Amino acid sequence: MYRDLPKIGLLGGGQLGRMLLQAGVDLDFQISCLDPDSEAPCHRLAYEFKQGSFQDFDTVYQFGQFYDLISIEIEHVNIDALEKLEAEGKQVFPQPHLLRMIQDKRTQKQFFQQYGFPTADFRLIESREEIKEHIDFLPAYQKLGKGGYDGKGVQLIAHEGQISDGFDAPGLLEKAVEFEKELAVIVARNIHGEVKAFPTVEMVFHPVQNLVEFLISPAAISEDVEKQAVDIATRLIQEMKMVGLLAVEMFLTKDGQVLINEVAPRPHNSGHQTIRANMTSQYEQHLRAIAGLPLGDTSTSVFAGMLNLLGEPGHTGKVKYEGLSEALAIPGVFPFLYGKKITKPFRKMGHVSIIAESREAVEEKANQVKNIIRVIS
Amino acid sequence: MYRDLPKIGLLGGGQLGRMLLQAGVDLDFQISCLDPDSEAPCHRLAYEFKQGSFQDFDTVYQFGQFYDLISIEIEHVNIDALEKLEAEGKQVFPQPHLLRMIQDKRTQKQFFQQYGFPTADFRLIESREEIKEHIDFLPAYQKLGKGGYDGKGVQLIAHEGQISDGFDAPGLLEKAVEFEKELAVIVARNIHGEVKAFPTVEMVFHPVQNLVEFLISPAAISEDVEKQAVDIATRLIQEMKMVGLLAVEMFLTKDGQVLINEVAPRPHNSGHQTIRANMTSQYEQHLRAIAGLPLGDTSTSVFAGMLNLLGEPGHTGKVKYEGLSEALAIPGVFPFLYGKKITKPFRKMGHVSIIAESREAVEEKANQVKNIIRVIS
Known part of the structure; x- marks a missing residue:
């Protein structure tokens, strides 16, 4: 019809x-x-x-x-x-009550806990002062309940002496987990209950800015871990009865356990590479999901990487992308520029998708591109 | 820089x-x-x-x-x-003098001849009356010099009795060739002289409307024929010194010869599937070529099909696409709708790209889609 x-x-x-x-x-x-x-x-x-x-x-x-x-x-x-x-x-779509739950990292964590999803242990706190009641729980990451994004609103409190660095606002303390890798699975569900997950990807974060700096698809993980990660994301979106796209960030612990870190109810930085690397992109999938259309095939048959293009420190003003032409000469290198007029230090100004036949080739091209493209003013 | x-x-x-x-x-x-x-x-x-x-x-x-x-x-x-x-x-870009040469099928054919490119034999004519001077040359296709597009402006004159069906306008008679297949190669050249061709594709035309009805990539042809086709397209754009994208339509004759049919100096119907099937799409390649950027990798590692969505005969008016949702449920089926408000019989209203792991699977999905999607009013 x-x-x-x-x-x-x-x-x-x-x-x-x-x-x-x-x-x-x-x-x-x-x-x-x-x-x-x-x-x-x-x-x-x-x-x-x-x-x-x-x-x-x-x-x-x-x-x-x-x-x-x-x-x-x-x-x-x-x-x-x-x-x-x-x-x-x-x-x-996604439904407002789910956005409300996700908007606050405290209710997010409580949801994971309530429905039995594996996640790092945590303590809710109302203020900086309250951290002192949880000295035994340190080292932990303090996360603001609301308002954090792109690595902002997260602070490591390694020991008592660092409490003074903490945020003085409602949030939570999350047990610092020793992890092997950070993973992400993007999953979609439409109103008819159809669910499809993208293959798990692996994220490498910028050590200081805590932004996704580099991503590889598919993740180099065992079949068992892949299954765990995809199962968690699938069960989570089903339990939420969400209509739309859910990005599930996860930790793979050193002992092979997969823990949910946090979720985003929309297309996500960890899915940019799907535009070039997967049969259906996360963006098309979001639209199919919310419009009640059948979900697209998420499979991939290539290795892909994704590199964020962040504004260079020390540069604020009208943006210039240096090295674009040189980067475009590398086969399988596809820059995406966001059309933002003004660059600022570490502002997300674009990304580069990289396609190759092996993980090593992706990493090699990514290192090349990193040294070629600069986002300056 | x-x-x-x-x-x-x-x-x-x-x-x-x-x-x-x-x-x-x-x-x-x-x-x-x-x-x-x-x-x-x-x-x-x-x-x-x-x-x-x-x-x-x-x-x-x-x-x-x-x-x-x-x-x-x-x-x-x-x-x-x-x-x-x-x-x-x-x-x-493309350069105006090349557009002028291509705009008129007579000067196009003369260019092919002058530079020694293989093409079906032809006779220039000024009017319907002049066809009579070439009875021995029939059966032939009469092509209008200017103004033809999408199969319009082409007429088979099989024998003397059909001359009265001919156009009464300047054009040419092209010897009707017995061909095995129709092929197309899209090739790009930038101002630095870099040239890259897409793999050869195979076109199946609508028997009545003479529009590309179905396309398969890559073409099922021998390595030798693939090399001939790509060489012709490459040499042609080099000889023209064109900056931009050139679609070269060709015939593969029953005796294994590749002849140029005609060219279009822009993205072409025979390259729609590159959006989903090739590393770089013909559209991105056109932009890279005219902007003086390095050309993108044209390779493909999948089988792809492309089906034009033409307005259903008997329907003129505000367009409706029937069966879209059903078609989207087939993995690897990607409709593209052109946003035209009004449908008319045989108007190009969209296309469907189809990706699969074998040629047979592409054909099977194409036949499914053909029976599902209807462009009506």
Whole structure:
């Protein structure tokens, strides 16, 4: 039967939104964006681009009136407005109550615990002062309940002497786990209950900035670990009954256990390479999931890498990408630039996807690219 | 060294332009379009969309003032204006004198002949009346010199009795060749003289409409024929010194000879599947070529098919795509809809790319999709 695709209103107009719009062209999705920045990465590509705050109740509620389906590319949005839109009969995917649960790392952790998902041990705390009640629990990572992103809002408290470095805000202490690798599985579920996971990938974080710096797909892990990781992500999205795309970040501990770290209910930095490396990209999958379409084949038959292009320290201002032409000369190297006008130190300005026939070749090309491309002002 | 990407003005805003814009997002190309239809497939996606005729001298000349580099997605454009822009120092790729040569099938054929490229024998004619002077040359295809596209402007004149069906306009008679297969090679060349060809594909034409109906990549041909086809395309773009993308349609004769049929100086229907099946798509390659960037890797490691979605006969009006959801449930099936509001019989409304592990699997899925998707009003 013929069915019109829903007109989509998207909260957020950043790079994830931009790649969603790009993927949406194939099926002629009409996707409009709300973002406070008039020059956000989506501003020329959205069907309609509306400038405004996605954290403001009235703005989000009004924006939602114009579309059949509301979705997000960032989870720090006004959920009250989304709940009202949902109550009034709009489709809102992922569902607002799940966004609420995920927005706060404390309720996220409690959800994992309540449903028996493996995750590092933790203690809820209300303030810096309270850390002192958990000296025995250290070393631990203190995480802000709300507002953290891209490595911000996370702080290692290795011992009592570092408590003064901690945040003075509600959050949690998470037992520092000795891990072998950080893994991620992106999984999608549509309204019909169909679920599909992408193969597990492996993340390498920047030691200081705590941003994903380099990613390899598929992860070099045993079949057993792959199964554990995919099972956890699959069961999690099923337990949540979420409609949309869920990125599940995990630790592989030194003793071979897979623990959930945290989740994001949207396309994720750990899935950029799927555009070039997998049959279906995470962006197309998000759209298929929220629009109630059959999910796409997630398989891959190549090795892929993904390198974030971060603004060079010491450079703030109109962006320039140095070395682009040289990098494009390497076969299988595909830069993606986000169209942000201004670079700042460590701002995500783009990424590079790398495709090759072996993991070693991916790593080699990644090291080349790292020395070639510079994001400066 | 850092170099800004050129701001591109594109003549034409149809589906080829749309897929160029989509590919251009990756490197943040600013591409603006000129098209007479205010709702052309590019109208929401172009950086700037200007409504106007790309066949009108003044319109094209004025449009060109705003950009660093002028390119095309259709060759039936005002070449005088492009030549003036070029003479005044604008970059115009592909070069206007080559567009002029290609625009007229007579000068195209003469070029092939002059430079010793294999092509079916032909006779230039000025009118229907003149066909009578070439009775011995029949059966032949009469081709209009100018204005033909998508199978229009081509007419089989099998014998004297069919002369009255011929066009009464300047064109040529091309000896009807008994061919085994129709092949196509897309090749790119940048200003530095770098040349890269995509693997040869095989086209199956609609018996009545003479439109590409189904395509398979790579072509099932011997290594020798593959080499012949790629060599011809490579030598041709080198001989033309063209900057851009050239689609070379060829016949494989029953005795194993490869003959050039005709060429198009832009992304082509026979390269749609490269978006999903090849390391670099023809659209990205066009942009790399005209912008003076290194050309991308054209290799493929899968079997791919491409099926045009044509408007169903008997349906004219607001388009509906029937069966989309059902088709999306088949792994490796990727529909592309062009965003055209109105369907007409045999109008190109979209295409479907199909990826599989064998040629047989591609054909099987294509037959499924053919019976599922209908473009109706």
